[in-house]
Amino acid sequence: MTTEPRDFTTIGVIGLGTMGAGIAEVFARNGFDVIGVERDEDGMTRGRGHVENSTGRAVARGKMSEGDQRELLGRIRFTTEMADLEEADLVVEAVVESLEVKKAIFRALDDIVAPSAVLATNTSSLPVTEIATANSRPGRVVGIHFFNPAPVQNLVEIVRTVVTEPAVLADVEGLVGRLGKNPVVCGDRAGFIANTLLFGYLNHAVAMYEAKYASREDIDAAMRFGCGYPMGPLALLDLIGLDTAYEILETMYRQGRDRLHAPAPILKQMVTAGLLGRKTGRGFYTYEKPDSPVVV
Numbered sequence: 001m002t003t004e005p006r007d008f009t010t011i012g013v014i015g016l017g018t019m020g021a022g023i024a025e026v027f028a029r030n031g032f033d034v035i036g037v038e039r040d041e042d043g044m045t046r047g048r049g050h051v052e053n054s055t056g057r058a059v060a061r062g063k064m065s066e067g068d069q070r071e072l073l074g075r076i077r078f079t080t081e082m083a084d085l086e087e088a089d090l091v092v093e094a095v096v097e098s099l100e101v102k103k104a105i106f107r108a109l110d111d112i113v114a115p116s117a118v119l120a121t122n123t124s125s126l127p128v129t130e131i132a133t134a135n136s137r138p139g140r141v142v143g144i145h146f147f148n149p150a151p152v153q154n155l156v157e158i159v160r161t162v163v164t165e166p167a168v169l170a171d172v173e174g175l176v177g178r179l180g181k182n183p184v185v186c187g188d189r190a191g192f193i194a195n196t197l198l199f200g201y202l203n204h205a206v207a208m209y210e211a212k213y214a215s216r217e218d219i220d221a222a223m224r225f226g227c228g229y230p231m232g233p234l235a236l237l238d239l240i241g242l243d244t245a246y247e248i249l250e251t252m253y254r255q256g257r258d259r260l261h262a263p264a265p266i267l268k269q270m271v272t273a274g275l276l277g278r279k280t281g282r283g284f285y286t287y288e289k290p291d292s293p294v295v296v
């Protein structure tokens, strides 16, 4: 017997920063009612500003009419009260990357949302299982990992834990499809699919550079012209930020113990020396302006 996929209507989003505001926009764009929760008035104003700016850019580029923008914004209710999530049938948590903060939120949701609601975290690196078990219904919790910027990027990783109910997983996959995104499903391990593969590759490129096997330009050129990647790995690391990349690798290495993710020593040295990439003007390359590499 097959059951109909669940019809979600009201989506709660907690934390309206870089990711949460984008996630709220994606749901509202696709006709869902959204309840966006921030911790205070300032956060709420900033969150609303993110959505207004992002949709404003779509209007300026002729990709959205002003009427559609108004309707979209009208579908998002901004609030500072978690209790307003009472009507949500799905809640996506996108607050700071802190296990303690996320667990407190999942604990609090116990007394707020209906037992049938699905709960999700947008964490990039924390164990979904630990977040899920802070709640009394861990079977109804998944990871829904959007990519930045959420309105633009088409991949969504859905993370199942050992206790996720299969029907919940199927419902979330169906929902992500309704957003026009491509859902992929994986287990609960830091990095999920895309970052596990991507950061293993980036780390390998750093090790190659560190061993003086090839120059930075040639490493980057090989992947651009040989493999059709839009950027070489070292230029991409400068864009991501070497500190961020180091933290991601370190987290994956701690959890997975796969030597592919043991950060190349030079990465740590560059971070310590403040060579963080574009944001500090110097990483593997030197930048006069944020977007113009200069060979030195």
Ligand code: NAI
Pocket (backbone or CB within 6 Å): 014, 015, 016, 017, 018, 019, 020, 037, 038, 039, 043, 094, 095, 096, 097, 098, 101, 105, 122, 123, 124, 125, 145, 146, 147, 148
């Ligand atoms: P951010 O710092 O831009 O936004 C976090 C927001 O959460 C802030 O606006 C903050 O005021 C709010 N917040 C904190 N505690 C709260 C609470 N108790 N209740 C309500 N709101 C609260 O962070 P960002 O970059 O949006 O990341 C959010 C999550 O998404 C993290 O778990 C991160 O790992 C994940 N993520 C980030 C990506 C990125 O490229 N920035 C990509 C994919 C996932």
